[in-house]
Amino acid sequence: MPLELPALPYDRTALEPHLSGDTLDHHHGHHQRALIDRVNALTAGTELDGAPLEVVVRKAQGALFDHAAQAWNNAFYWHSLRPAAAGGSGPKGALAEAVARDFGDVATLRQRFDAIALRHFGAGWVWLVQRADGRLGLVATANAATPITGDDTPLLAASMWEHAAYPDYRDNRARYLEAFWHLVSWDSVAARLR
Structure with a gap:
């Protein structure tokens, strides 16, 4: 089963006025989504197809590592924050x-x-x-x-x-x-x- 973009742990505007909903839309909805899509494309039909993201990060190299690690880092970042x-x-x-x-x-x-x-x-x-x-x-x-x-x-x-x-x-x-x-x-x- 392909990886899915994890939902934000709060509403897209919950970090305002410090980080705008537009920033979250762009960062999470565009960049992080693209990373997840790329990980899915690169793992399709491999032993890492459907593996948890952290497993992919620990086993990957090259472009797959770059996309998987960046997707993991972003998910971690969102959970490092809370609404002001x-x-x-x-x-x-x-x-x-x-x-x-x-x-x-x-x-x-x-x-x-x-x-x-x-x-x-x-x-x-x-x-x-x-x-x-x-x-x-x-x-x-x-x-x-x-x-x-x-x-x-x-x-x-x-x-x-x-x-x-x-x-x-x-x-x-x-x-x-x-x-x-x-x-x-x-x-x-x-x-x-x-």
Whole structure:
């Protein structure tokens, strides 16, 4: 059975005013849909036909990897966010303790994350990850690269692809990141801790 584009975990306008419904339509409805369609075309009739997307990412190479990993990264990104109206005061419990241990506080985590994102050249992702030893770290990946192919567990992702920010913020990545932090779902991040 071919892969299907996963539905957004909220309404297309739920991230406004930080990310517009038009941006979600374009990013999710156009780009992510095209990635899923391409994965289906490339896996048709192969051993990966109908395999879960994460399995395809872990086994694929070349163009199939690029499309599958990017589709996975996008799905992860949507689940890293929550409507701003839902509120949220930051990390709690074990996540708050890990942030304090490894960054000092949320402000420092955010400052370091943003610095990596603003230095990142071209398309890609910035991730908060949990290392194999349990410590938290920050990673930037280019293009479709993803932490799930290594030992890190992704906890939070910010898309640095043009279609994630350009419709609402043009070339102002700093404003996009400011909006991103208003939407982070700390509950989702905490649920991913090992």
